[in-house]
Amino acid sequence: MAERRKKQHIRNRWKTKSSEGSEYFYRESNMKKRTTHYQSNAARILPEPVFGFLITVVLVLASVSVCFSQSPPEILKIDPPSWWVRSTMNPVRLLIRGRNLSEARVQPVGPGLRLVGPPKINAAGTYIFADVAISPNARAGKKQLKITTSGGSTLANFEILPALNPAGRFQGFSPDDVMYLAMIDRFSDGDRANNDPQQSRGIYDRKNKFYYHGGDLQGVIDRLPYLKELGITALWLTPWYDNYDHPNQIELKDDKPSSGFHGYNPQDFYGVEEHFGTLEKLQELVAAAHRLNIKIVQDQVVNHTGPYHPWVDDSPTPTWFNGTRQKHLKNVFQTWVLHDPRPVEELKRETLEGWFLDFLPDLNQHDREVSRYLVQNTLWWIGTTGLDGIRMDTWQYVPNDFWRDWNKALKREFPRFTVVGEVKDGDVVHTSYFQGGRARAGVDSGLDSLLDFPLFYSIRHAFAEGQALDEVPKTLSKDFLYSRSDILVTLLGGHDDGRFMSETGATLDGLKLANAFLLTTRGVPQLYYGDEIAMTGPDEPSTRQDFPGGFPGDKRNAFTVQGRTREENEIFNYIRRLNQVRASLEPLRRGELINLYASGQQYAYARKTKNQIAVVVINNDKKSQTIEFDVSKLGLINGMELDDRLIGIRPIKVHDGKLRVELPQRSAAILVRQ
Template sequence: MKSKLIILLSCFFIGLSYGQIEKIEPPFWWSDMNHNQLQLLCYGKEISKYNVQIEGVTISDVTKTENPNYLFVTMDTKGIKPGNISINFKENDKVIFSQPYEFRSRRENSSQRKGFDSSDVIYLIMPDRFANGDPNNDSHPETVEKADRSNPGGRHGGDIQGVIDHLDYLKNLGATALWSTPLLEDNEPVYSYHTYAQSDLYKIDPRYGTNEDYKRLATEMHKLDMKLIMDYVTNHWGSKHWMIRDLPAKDWIHQWPEGFRRSNYRMTTQFDTNASKVDAKGCMDGWFDTTMPDMNQSNPLLLNYIIQNAIWWIEYADLDGFRVDTYSYNDKQGIAQWTKAIMDEYPNFNIVGEVWMHDQAQMSYWQKDSKIGAIDNFNSNLPSVMDFTLHDALMVVFNEDEGAWDKGMIKVYENFTNDFLYPDIHNILVFPGNHDTNRINEIYQGDIDKYKMAMTLIFTTRGIPQIYYGDELGMLGNRDKKGDGDIRRDFPGGWKGDKQNAFLSSKTKGGRTNDQEAFHSFTKKVLNWRKNTPVIHSGKLLQFIPFDNVYVYFRYNQEKSVMIVINNNTKEQKIDIARFKEGLKDFKIGTDIITDSNIDVTEDFTIKSKTSMILELK
């Protein structure tokens, strides 16, 4: 990518007379951006026959594609002040029509915005299933699929207003950041609620609200010192996207002779030195699904389009981070350029990529400055990846009661022995589950003791914790037996008329049940403690080989040390203080923040079966 950002502007009008413009993308831009090249993508019937002139602005390049309905014009925006400019479309030196285009002022220090990091706890929601704040937008005349709450795979009506209405709940729980699955328009006729098949990259789905509503969500979160993370999709668009219906060029998407070819999903082909070219192409160029055309990030015009779209949303909505869907399915050189362009504009921003693999070396390949990636001279520029190997362990480990050579807590220990592979181990997302996995409480049959052990680990180990909505209530869900809808159930109380409102305490009539309160109170207590404990955010990790299915580790820095003990055994276990002297040093007392009890750590102590301790050492 060149050092100057290329901005794509699309002027879109279908079936209209010459001289009319229906849509501009982006709809406006900002002056004083760090990169000052702006590329206008104009769309309209045979618009490429026109010459373009912009008074007072230098046009450096004009590009036409095989489709005469597109015209790309590059101009220099250096020195442009906030306000409107006029874009003139000419034929035979005569202006046929003009289009005003607005430049806005940036927020102060916008480029220095600070993204999410290991001091945060991310709360993941599926907005359609979280809370319905505005029943009037459950269905919308501009979109095909209508609300049907009785259908597990249909739209249920959750929206942005519902999230705003319950920000205090998230704040009180101890969450500091919100990751919502995509909110942009998805006009597929079925299963549009997941919103990963987007039909308009500049428009919030009207069943969720408006662009202004999304911007307001960020504003309200920032008032509460919380951060907003956008789920961004680079690998594919929806089949109903207006540009898919009239492609700028054949190579805008990956085409196959048979029309559709599904990805082989073998991401290892992206770096396997022994991989055949046909298999590598089958992964990268294959479609994720029939309704999701696979975008070609090696096309420079498409790449510029998604770069500018991403930056537009950061600037417009005042975002604090991206989670990028199916990151490792993209053209890897193209997605690396996309990531670099964003991080060059916002050097303190953060982006976490979904790299769903099951080997630490393979996942670490995708983190910025990876030693593994350097083997084939690849640098993704991606600050953060998701710790799927830790998730793999969590899916089984607390159901393995008796520790063995390769069972029980040793699986957790072994995960962390490979931390040396990651360039920035603190910038790793750790999670017990998400919108694509079986619920953690389903795996552990609603056993709160197992939940507490799992979440103790997630909340106190290195990295950035992420919790999936409803886990803090003990919510169940099995996608293997009942489909995706079962792991994406409605949050109780998010809809008017719900029999129960789990946003409210068990002390309130109709609020959380006693069982839900037990899950919630534990989560809230640990998260609010974590929020104010920097050693957990950035301290070093010292771990000991588990014996008898008991795992002990320390998080420490020069100022403070915390000892974590997880007894996954079915029997009470004795903690041999002498073995852990390296971490205990000269500390005398450990205050367990879970039970508020003090433990004398100068002598051996016991820990009950299937429990955990978080000991602040003094």
């Protein structure tokens, strides 16, 4: 028994469990005993000269190992770098990255912090997981952790933040909002000093459509009054994570290196991209937006990292990723298997665990350390900036049981917060599967909202391509599949699709009608930057053009009336008017949606609350039309007169329980009782 204990002591191990089994990390110890053990076994089977040579090699290697282990510890990074008092996530788990961390001990310096349990260290001695509890009465301020090994000690910085003040922050978004999506790098350049930062020289070039163009957080701050004038109440910004600091030689565009200007390939989940600004500038942006009653929605990524993330070649746990750079599944995007009750398991694995485009490392959310890291990262961004909502990238490619736990942690800390998930698919059956509010395969993800791509495609078909308008109510007829259709984020365009005005058959009148529908139907309407001035762009690079006037040297400034063309002012003013009408009429935001007429290129519907009714009539035909439909079920009695709040057609009276509306070609009206 004593000998067994002696052998067991040679390997000191710690374990972390995951749903796919237990993974072990070893810390080597007692080199002298290990050498003796090897010696006794080798002597039985090897000739003496060979045995002697091997002993020499082993002793040399052991000496090198001991010298290496005695090198002083070095700390490169701590995630998260700060946390707040009285959080629902306490203790907070720190991921400490560095060198020479084998056998490390972690000790908080001074009051306010307390280590909970022994730290866990990976086999390479490059990562420590340490749970640190923050006293509820701890003083906010900079603190230190002492990291000690046999080679010495060093200090690592950590900050305790004050308890969070929710007033005017963490608000969530709702159908009362109009959301605007802006790609930070392509919207407005407010600080030329960060265009080509010292640490990432050579990936700024406005002539290169795949490099940084100079848009930044200061530029967004500068354009907040413009958004306020347009009627925007929520601003969704593409990811501001720190991306790689050099040309991307893995993802080639037009056979040339690209950059991470779009933000979706994180290099540091806790860093702000230096081309955009700093954490302090981001906090300034959120505060400035809130003063104008504009909410901020962060675009987050938890499915994958960028190809150059330090984890890829030195992961904190053996199962941090699904596979390795050398050996992994490739995502085949067969997303239908995710809602299939009889899925082909191989396809399901490839869809959930495969690497996007074969080079974006797929995070393994079934590894508990990965899961904890991602949950804390989400909470940290909300808590430190005060933002109000999240648009989650690639929602469907992440396991639902992770989303369940992630959402529970999120709502415990920020109960009013709202999340919209990206599930890019035109099928309502598939899309609705991912909304929370009901269990799917035994799991309720808790997801509030989804980007309404099924309706997006119907809108494009009808208002751009000129297909029958009744495709729109046909799509809406499947709303029963959602747990809540009123909170879905409806859209005409986005950064992954060609712009509306580049669709075959698209016209300015069609764009106006599409917005008239978008801003009066159910859901949370989302506009894409530049669509309010009818920008064009048929594919991914051109749909991400610079906003005219947002950059030094631009020939005109479309952020101003004087800098816009006649057509640009026409569509801008039309959308602004729609937003004004929407804001003034509760039914357009909160009312029940009631279909009244749908035939060919005409569509009429009502939005009804307890105290008010708005009737929307759309003529998508290229010639004027008279539309007559029954309104008796709305409680509108004969003789009642309704005024148009949009284009000013003459008042219309209810006659024989019906409304008879004459509309010019490709126009819409919003009728409200006087």
